[in-house]
Amino acid sequence: MWDRIKHKFEKFPARMAVARKIVELGLKVGENGKIYCGNVEISDVALAKSSGVDRRTIKATVNVILQDEQLSAIFRNMHPAGALLKNIANNLGFGVVEIEAHAGNPGILAKSTELISLEGISIRQAHADDPELEEHPRLTLITEKPVKGELINEFLKIPGVKRVSIY
Structure with a gap:
């Protein structure tokens, strides 16, 4: 999985930071381009702030994910692990x-x-x-x-x- 993600984002460190944050938090990318924690929608602004990027980078990252069949299958099926x-x-x-x-x-x-x-x-x-x-x-x-x-x-x-x- 990480090899595929790295390959897609290697020239875009800010997008890679967003992809890492999405995986780290167990967030899901919906087919509608929105990001969710379980069934709760996460704002682009909140995720951008947490990732140290601007909100346009969130949209760009999501677009790349949804346009790639393998990445889309991974990120559309993410689920938060629960409270540690x-x-x-x-x-x-x-x-x-x-x-x-x-x-x-x-x-x-x-x-x-x-x-x-x-x-x-x-x-x-x-x-x-x-x-x-x-x-x-x-x-x-x-x-x-x-x-x-x-x-x-x-x-x-x-x-x-x-x-x-x-x-």
Whole structure:
């Protein structure tokens, strides 16, 4: 997907910024040229401000997307992922394990969830950053209750894991 998007927008960094923001937020491009978060229409001005571009760049980006069959199929079917509970986990009595890893290492999610399950703790949410969108991708696990800090060393033994935070 990113190769196709990069190819289409490589000469237009502002349009690329808009396409990234649309993907990052899980926004959808409607056949009518409007942008939506679920079924809520997002104004071009609001998206432009958030992307650091002018509103005409939003229209130009949407036009390119709708004129390309592959891009149109991708962007017309985007859907927001839902709320990540990380910022309110403490208020809810949940735990958070945040793992920074080298992109492309298989098994990090599987081994991390195994470590947590061996402690008898269930996972409420798992969110992995896209390495194409984030310079330092993170795996965020929201747990039913806080995880013991002693597990940090176990997480660090997983191949590809660079850093772990538990809170």
